[in-house]
Amino acid sequence: MHTSRSVRPLFALVALAAALACASAPASGQGFMDRLKKKAEEAAKRKAEERTEKRAGEATDAAMDKAECAASDKLCAERVAKESAAAKNGTNGGGQGGGASTAPAKPGEGVWLNYDFVPGDRVIFADDFTADAVGDFPHRLHLLAGNMEVVDWRGGRYLRAADGGKIEIRLPETLPERFTLEFDAWHYGSAGGEVRFDPKAAAPRSRFEWYGLYEAGIVDDERRLLGKPTIPRDSGVYRIRIMADGDHVKAYVNETRVANAPEAPLGRSKSIVITLPPGGDQPTLFGNIRVAAGGRALYDALSANGRVATQGILFDVGSDRIRPESTPTLTEIAAMLDAHRELRLAIEGHTDDAGDAAANRTLSENRAAAVKAYLIAKHHVDASRLTSQGFGESRPAAPNSTAEGRQQNRRVELVKR
Numbered sequence: 242m243h244t245s246r247s248v249r250p251l252f253a254l255v256a257l258a259a260a261l262a263c264a265s266a267p268a269s270g271q272g273f274m275d276r277l278k279k280k281a282e283e284a285a286k287r288k289a290e291e292r293t294e295k296r297a298g299e300a301t302d303a304a305m306d307k308a309e310c311a312a313s314d315k316l317c318a319e320r321v322a323k324e325s326a327a328a329k330n331g332t333n334g335g336g337q338g339g340g341a342s343t344a345p346a347k348p349g350e351g352v353w354l355n356y357d358f359v360p361g362d363r364v365i366f367a368d369d370f371t372a373d374a375v376g377d378f379p380h381r382l383h384l385l386a387g388n389m390e391v392v393d394w395r396g397g398r399y400l401r402a403a404d405g406g407k408i409e410i411r412l413p414e415t416l417p418e419r420f421t422l423e424f425d426a427w428h429y430g431s432a433g434g435e436v437r438f439d440p441k442a443a444a445p446r447s448r449f450e451w452y453g454l455y456e457a458g459i460v461d462d463e464r465r466l467l468g469k470p471t472i473p474r475d476s477g478v479y480r481i482r483i484m485a486d487g488d489h490v491k492a493y494v495n496e497t498r499v500a501n502a503p504e505a506p507l508g509r510s511k512s513i514v515i516t517l518p519p520g521g522d523q524p525t526l527f528g529n530i531r532v533a534a535g536g537r538a539l540y541d542a543l544s545a546n547g548r549v550a551t552q553g554i555l556f557d558v559g560s561d562r563i564r565p566e567s568t569p570t571l572t573e574i575a576a577m578l579d580a581h582r583e584l585r586l587a588i589e590g591h592t593d594d595a596g597d598a599a600a601n602r603t604l605s606e607n608r609a610a611a612v613k614a615y616l617i618a619k620h621h622v623d624a625s626r627l628t629s630q631g632f633g634e635s636r637p638a639a640p641n642s643t644a645e646g647r648q649q650n651r652r653v654e655l656v657k658r
Contacts, residue, residue, distance in 0.1 A: 346565040349572065349619055352496045353565040358482050359573070360552045361421040361533025364645040366412055368530050370398035372644075383409040385514065392526075395477055399425070399528040405432065405519035409440075409512055412532065416509040419486045419535025424515075425478040427526035429453045432518035434525070435460075436483070439508025447505040449483055449492055452518075457481070458500035459490050468492075468499025478526060486535065496565070531648065539655065540577045548656040550638060552648070554612060561607035563615060571612070574655065575620035587656040588612050590631040591638070593647040598634060606631030612653060628658070 346353060373379045373391045379400060387406015392399055400408070416438060428434065428451075436449040450467075451457035454474070458467035472479050472495060482493040485507055492500040513532065517525045533552065536542060542549040553570030556563060563571075578584055590605030590612075609629035616622040639646035 345562070348563055348565050348568045348615065350565070353568045356493075356496050356566070357498070357569045358421075358484055358491070358493050358566070359535075359569045360423065360482075360531070361419070362536035362550060362552050363534040364531065364552070364648045365414065365416075365420075365534055366410060366530065366532040367644040367648045369644070370400065370528055373398070383411060385409055387517070389517075394526060397425075397478075397528065399427070399478070399526040400517075401524045401526055402517040403520065403524040405434075405517050405525060407514060407516045408527075409514050410530065410532065412511045412513070415511050416513075416532075417534045418509070421485070421531075421533050421535060422483045422513065423529070423531040424481055424527060425529040426451070426481055427478045428518055428520055429474060429523060430518060430520050430525075431455070434518040435516045437514045438485075439510045440512055440514040441510065442508050446508040447490070447502070448507070449481075449500075451481065451494070454479070454494075456499075457492065457494050459492055459502040459505045461505065466500045466502050466505075468494075468497065470494035470497045470499055472497075478528075480529075484535075539573055540581065543577075543655060543657055548654055550652045550654045552652060554653045556608055556611075559604070561604065561611040563611055571615060571619075575616055575622065578616070578620075578622050578626065585626045585658050586628075587658050588627060588629045589654040589656060590629070590633075591636060591650060591652050591654065592634050593650040594634040594637070594641045595647070602631055602633030602635070604631070605633045609653065 368379060368381050370379050370391050375393055375398075376390050378384055378389055379391060382400075385407040387402055387404060389400050389402045389406055389408070392401045394401075422436070426434070430453055433450050433452045435451075437446065438448075439446050445462045447459055447461040449458070450460045454470055454472050456467040456469050458465070460466065470479070479495050480493075484491045484493075488504050488506050490500070490502045490505040490507060491498060492502075515527070517527055519525065536549075537545075539549050539551065551570050554563065554567045574586075578586070588609045590607075590609035592601040592605050594601075606629070609631050613624075613627045613629040616627060617624050634641075634650070637646070637650045638652065639649040641647050641650060
């Protein structure tokens with residue numbers, strides 16, 4: 242049993258006192274000294290437990306702060322990063338990205354070069370469970386089977402299902418012909434999970450299935466279209482993405498496309514039912530849900546309205562660093578500019594209203610400038626064709642009172658000029 246250094250002197254003192262007392266006390270006092278020694282050891286054990294709980298609490302608090310920090314609040318993100326590192330003190334149980342550090346991935350490079358997932362541009366449903374209490378079931382989901390609860394884990398909130406179960410996402414509208422679904426999962430068992438988009442349909446429908454990290458894809462009663470994602474076991478949660486355009490469906494695990502099914506009738510309804518597999522000795526985790534309606538091609542929308550908002554350009558929290566998942570949207574913008582040489586664009590950055598207004602404006606300016614710089618450097622777009630500007634929270638596209646509205650407001654817009 243490992244004992245913290247701060248507790249060892251207490252054990253040594255108790256042992257010394259007991260030895261001295263035993264040397265000088267009569268036999269009749271031995272029972273008293275044994276009881277005294279036992280009480281002292283129990284006190285030391287309690288002290289060690291309190292210190293352990295304090296460290297765990299500090300790490301948990303930091304993780305909760307990180308989850309609750311607005312994506313646009315750079316100062317908050319920086320503070321939390323420092324607090325989290327200090328609280329964990331290097332003992333994160335192997336954590337995400339444990340081991341030697343590697344250079345961050347960049348859009349359009351390495352495994353992201355051929356990544357082609359583009360999220361829908363109108364958010365229908367979004368939930369990261371930050372509005373739910375730890376230990377509760379998420380109030381915006383519906384439990385169909387199993388026993389689940391919200392937990393804090395590695396800086397985020399997740400639904401934990403030790404023995405598996407089934408949940409339902411009830412949507413405010415029927416899924417459109419073009420839509421995307423994204424969620425995080427952590428499951429390494431052999432049992433399978435599935436996602437159904439028309440769960441009450443009389444006729445069999447195609448569905449998405451995944452089996453830990455072994456295989457995943459689009460499945461129906463006639464054929465199995467399964468891929469084999471390759472993700473290190475210690476990588477933490479992985480992101481599952483499904484993109485549907487009519488019956489043409491693609492599915493991804495992180496950056497790997499695991500299915501490209503041209504004829505997969507998922508069906509459409511106002512309900513998405515997800516079966517979470519049992520995890521054995523390691524519970525299944527699920528969270529960070531986003532359902533969005535797909536839109537028209539960027540150029541079509543730009544021609545019709547003079548501006549188009551995209552949800553496909555993502556940034557690190559509180560940063561202007563473009564995430565590699567942004568590759569498809571950036572590639573589409575570059576291709577549009579290449580095909581239409583007369584086109585000139587103003588790139589606008591926007592945020593939600595969380596955090597300081599001045600900081601949000603600065604961050605949005607930096608993000609818009611980062612997109613402009615990327616298009617110039619990576620795709621050789623003439624700098625004279627692009628301008629950038631940030632508006633922070635001053636031009637919301639939707640109310641900031643809902644999770645969907647806040648996500649809708651964190652966007653990059655392209656304006657024809």
